[in-house]
Amino acid sequence: MASISPAHAESRATPAHDNVVVARAVRKHYGAVHAVDGVDLEIRRGELFGLIGHNGAGKSTLFKTMLGLIPLSSGEILIDGASVSGSGFRAVRRKIGYLPENVVLYENLTGLETLQFFSRLKGAALRECAPALERVGLAAAAKRRVREYSKGMRQRLGFAQALLGKPQILFLDEPTTGLDPEAIREFYSILRALRAEGVTVVLTSHILAEIQERVDRLAIMAAGKIQALGSVQSLREQMDLPLWFDIHIAAEHFDTVRTALGHLPVIAVDARGDHVAVQCRRESKMAVLEALAALDGRVLDLHVREPSLEDVFFGFSD
Numbered sequence: 001m002a003s004i005s006p007a008h009a010e011s012r013a014t015p016a017h018d019n020v021v022v023a024r025a026v027r028k029h030y031g032a033v034h035a036v037d038g039v040d041l042e043i044r045r046g047e048l049f050g051l052i053g054h055n056g057a058g059k060s061t062l063f064k065t066m067l068g069l070i071p072l073s074s075g076e077i078l079i080d081g082a083s084v085s086g087s088g089f090r091a092v093r094r095k096i097g098y099l100p101e102n103v104v105l106y107e108n109l110t111g112l113e114t115l116q117f118f119s120r121l122k123g124a125a126l127r128e129c130a131p132a133l134e135r136v137g138l139a140a141a142a143k144r145r146v147r148e149y150s151k152g153m154r155q156r157l158g159f160a161q162a163l164l165g166k167p168q169i170l171f172l173d174e175p176t177t178g179l180d181p182e183a184i185r186e187f188y189s190i191l192r193a194l195r196a197e198g199v200t201v202v203l204t205s206h207i208l209a210e211i212q213e214r215v216d217r218l219a220i221m222a223a224g225k226i227q228a229l230g231s232v233q234s235l236r237e238q239m240d241l242p243l244w245f246d247i248h249i250a251a252e253h254f255d256t257v258r259t260a261l262g263h264l265p266v267i268a269v270d271a272r273g274d275h276v277a278v279q280c281r282r283e284s285k286m287a288v289l290e291a292l293a294a295l296d297g298r299v300l301d302l303h304v305r306e307p308s309l310e311d312v313f314f315g316f317s318d
């Protein structure tokens with residue numbers, strides 16, 4: 001495994017008061033199972049933060065410790081300055097919205113009744129229920145019973161209940177489970193609007209492609225530990241993963257360009273038809289671009305492919 005200290009991934013220091021979540025040396029052990037095994041993490045106010053990891057990595061357990069739902073084996077977690085195990089956490093808890101991985105819904109209630117139920121539990125205003133349904137795109141299904149809801153609709157309803165009480169911090173555990181691509185896009189646009197309102201959003205996922213261009217920063221978790229932390233771009237840079245250039249060459253110039261590419265500081269060249277894919281190290285990127293620019297007219301089109309978060313993720317956690 002390529003190991004890198006999460007602390008090194010952080011490029012700019014954040015004032016302590018701007019960290020909504022601070023976890024220090026957090027451990028949660030179930031007998032011999034080290035579900036969370038020494039996590040240090042800071043999440044900034046107003047950011048969209050992703051926690052990524054395979055099944056069993058420890059994401060849900062870490063979430064539950066952050067919500068004060070399960071006690072820590074050791075370590076400390078502060079949410080908005082209050083320790084989750086202290087008496088001051090009750091007040092902070094009201095600022096938090098939570099979507100559990102498997103939200104429990106009552107089949108016989110309608111969507112609106114469901115939200116009214118959660119609203120009473122949370123002490124939120126009943127008048128928030130209809131707008132919350134509207135926000136998640138369930139206004140038209142407000143009076144239908146949950147038993148008639150699809151998986152995606154249930155997930156939206158779970159999200160709506162997390163929004164009740166106008167939380168300033170949202171913890172969303174696998175929030176896009178069961179959503180189709182269009183619903184996923186809408187979901188992230190709601191998250192961006194919440195972020196613009198100053199809400200801090202922390203979400204877990206194991207679908208890397210979905211999250212990688214949508215969060216401000218992310219933590220990669222494996223075997224109960226944070227393996228890497230930072231923006232997607234900073235993680236890519238730390239890994240120093242090679243880039244690909246996809247080059248479309250005019251047929252009559254194919255051999256000239258192919259020969260020119262052979263002189264470049266590249267790792268691999270893969271020619272298919274009138275397209276050539278060239279792999280180079282990040283440090284050679286400008287040299288390759290300049291050489292391609294000099295082939296003016298012979299190169300019809302060019303596309304630079306960054307390594308995916310999957311590449312980064314597997315680089316860190318293999």
Ligand SMILES: Nc1ncnc2c1ncn2[C@@H]1O[C@H](COP(=O)(O)OP(=O)(O)OP(=O)(O)O)[C@@H](O)[C@H]1O
Pocket residue numbers: 030033034035053054055056057058059060061062101206
């Ligand atoms: N209550 C529990 N008792 C015993 N072991 C547990 C308990 N909860 C979680 N674990 C174990 O802790 C580890 C981490 O589980 P956790 O649910 O936090 O992972 P996860 O990253 O959220 O995975 P998933 O994506 O599958 O939900 C797993 O090995 C799991 O079996």
